[in-house]
Amino acid sequence: MLWQKESKKGNALYVDIMKSGGTDFELQDILKELILSTNKNPLPKKCDSVSVQKRKEGNEYYAKQDWPNAMEKYNESLCFATVGSKNISLAYANRASCFLQMKMYKKCLKDIEFAKEAGYPANLMTKLDQRKANCLQYMNDGVQCNEFEAKLSFDPNQKFPCMANVLDVEEDINGNTTVVAKEDIMVGQVLVVERSFISVLFNRFGSKCNICLKSLTNLMPCDGCAVAMFCSVECQKSVIHKYECGSKWCDHPLVNISLTREIRTTLSAINIFSTAGEMMDFIEQTIQDKSKKLPENLADNKSKYRAYLRQQSCVDCIKSSDYQINPIYDAILKIPKINEMFNSKKHRRFLMHLIAQHGLLGCHEPCCNSINQTGIVEGDEISMKSQINNAQSGLMATYFKHSTKPNMLSIRGDGISVGVAVRPIKKGEPILNSCIPLRMDASLRQTSSAKRQQILSDPVYRYIYANHSYKQTFEDDKIRYILDKCISFLRKYGQFEWCAEVVFVMNIYGELMRVRINSQ
Numbered sequence: 001m002l003w004q005k006e007s008k009k010g011n012a013l014y015v016d017i018m019k020s021g022g023t024d025f026e027l028q029d030i031l032k033e034l035i036l037s038t039n040k041n042p043l044p045k046k047c048d049s050v051s052v053q054k055r056k057e058g059n060e061y062y063a064k065q066d067w068p069n070a071m072e073k074y075n076e077s078l079c080f081a082t083v084g085s086k087n088i089s090l091a092y093a094n095r096a097s098c099f100l101q102m103k104m105y106k107k108c109l110k111d112i113e114f115a116k117e118a119g120y121p122a123n124l125m126t127k128l129d130q131r132k133a134n135c136l137q138y139m140n141d142g143v144q145c146n147e148f149e150a151k152l153s154f155d156p157n158q159k160f161p162c163m164a165n166v167l168d169v170e171e172d173i174n175g176n177t178t179v180v181a182k183e184d185i186m187v188g189q190v191l192v193v194e195r196s197f198i199s200v201l202f203n204r205f206g207s208k209c210n211i212c213l214k215s216l217t218n219l220m221p222c223d224g225c226a227v228a229m230f231c232s233v234e235c236q237k238s239v240i241h242k243y244e245c246g247s248k249w250c251d252h253p254l255v256n257i258s259l260t261r262e263i264r265t266t267l268s269a270i271n272i273f274s275t276a277g278e279m280m281d282f283i284e285q286t287i288q289d290k291s292k293k294l295p296e297n298l299a300d301n302k303s304k305y306r307a308y309l310r311q312q313s314c315v316d317c318i319k320s321s322d323y324q325i326n327p328i329y330d331a332i333l334k335i336p337k338i339n340e341m342f343n344s345k346k347h348r349r350f351l352m353h354l355i356a357q358h359g360l361l362g363c364h365e366p367c368c369n370s371i372n373q374t375g376i377v378e379g380d381e382i383s384m385k386s387q388i389n390n391a392q393s394g395l396m397a398t399y400f401k402h403s404t405k406p407n408m409l410s411i412r413g414d415g416i417s418v419g420v421a422v423r424p425i426k427k428g429e430p431i432l433n434s435c436i437p438l439r440m441d442a443s444l445r446q447t448s449s450a451k452r453q454q455i456l457s458d459p460v461y462r463y464i465y466a467n468h469s470y471k472q473t474f475e476d477d478k479i480r481y482i483l484d485k486c487i488s489f490l491r492k493y494g495q496f497e498w499c500a501e502v503v504f505v506m507n508i509y510g511e512l513m514r515v516r517i518n519s520q
């Protein structure tokens with residue numbers, strides 16, 4: 001059905017897959033529920049009394065020294081404040097205090113500037129000036145939290161700039177890829193830093209940038225709605241949110257999650273091309289050319305999108321994806337620019353198939369192998385029950401071999417994926433990748449070799465074991481110190497037999513790296 005045409009004639013239209021509908025009854029029910037519930041509850045609008053309430057909630061967290069939650073509430077306060085109201089300046093000023101407490105002084109100064117620009121009340125100004133003076137004093141004293149920047153330990157690979165040049169991707173005749181080390185690599189060296197190709201924030205809108213998912217930074221509210229924040233002018237200008245701003249697809253949270261992701265994927269794709277015809281040519285070429293899985297490069301948006309389309313999708317999900325096409329198709333055509341771009345029957349039929357194609361790639365049913373392939377990850381909250389917060393898709397993970405005994409860990413932060421060596425890797429060896437956390441198998445605890453006893457009595461291991469709960473803090477010095485201990489442990493025992501202690505240290509290492517990545 002997918003990408004089938006009505007006839008073999010050169011100018012034949014793609015078949016109308018929306019007419020055929022889904023065949024799965026359960027999914028039909030979901031669709032019905034979706035239609036019934038859509039837009040019953042409108043999106044929350046800007047409202048100063050809600051803004052004040054959110055600021056108060058933030059103050060309660062602040063009093064409990066829970067800076068990240070306080071910050072999220074101040075962010076929500078910013079989102080709800082009407083444009084030009086003093087609530088904006090008050091929320092920025094309070095958020096500056098959180099940054100001050102977290103020793104993120106540059107961000108504190110930036111928020112103080114934001115508060116002033118937003119018209120901070122003159123009668124309170126001495127308080128704000130005092131905060132700035134304190135911040136400058138701390139900076140002078142040199143206790144600044146070292147703001148981490150995830151970067152490769154080597155020059156970037158020319159074809160795959162998100163990967164280090166000490167790695168090479170090899171492809172066999174069946175299209176299976178392996179990434180291989182071209183040089184010896186040490187534990188702790190960063191081999192991959194990849195920004196997500198598609199990122200979607202579903203809820204907790206005060207926690208992250210709506211476009212790139214950056215958190216713990218100087219987020220600015222969208223002027224047009226109460227559910228989006230941006231980390232930078234660049235993200236603020238992104239056309240993706242411009243299209244979405246003020247729109248809501250559905251009240252049903254799970255269906256809404258799925259719709260939001262599919263709509264954003266399609267919007268991102270449309271945004272790469274200037275006409276529907278250009279897009280159609282590009283996609284037809286990509287779909288037809290099944291000869292190679294490995295892209296020539298991943299250096300620009302078109303080649304990234306080509307790689308995204310080529311990633312294998314789960315055959316079992318093809319039939320069940322029909323149900324998603326209609327609401328996405330309707331929602332997308334409501335956007336004037338897209339309605340105009342896809343104004344012919346030919347292009348609209350093409351759009352139906354494109355949406356179905358994206359649905360396959362984005363599938364993350366538990367049965368579906370494409371979870372790893374598309375690199376979709378649901379933030380910190382893995383289960384549906386605990387409310388998925390965001391999803392992000394990387395491309396590079398597809399080309400690595402996966403292993404339960406990895407030599408590289410992929411750590412997914414906010415909108416970014418970082419690959420770091422966790423065992424010494426020799427030139428010519430394949431890179432074996434895994435996400436954190438690694439599974440702690442009961443059998444791993446059962447080996448009682450002398451070697452394992454050696455680890456248990458090693459002071460470095462004992463230190464890590466006793467101090468690993470620092471991952472709950474934001475004290476960068478402590479985190480870096482434990483990370484260094486983890487590196488020296490893994491350099492020593494990384495080639496050791498696979499046992500519970502090695503897995504434990506790798507998980508701590510990954511978790512602490514994630515804390516650092518998310519605070520950059």
Ligand SMILES: [Zn+2]
Binds near residue numbers: 209210212213230232
């Ligand atoms: Zn951003």
Ligand SMILES: [Zn+2]
Binds near residue numbers: 222246
């Ligand atoms: Zn908006």
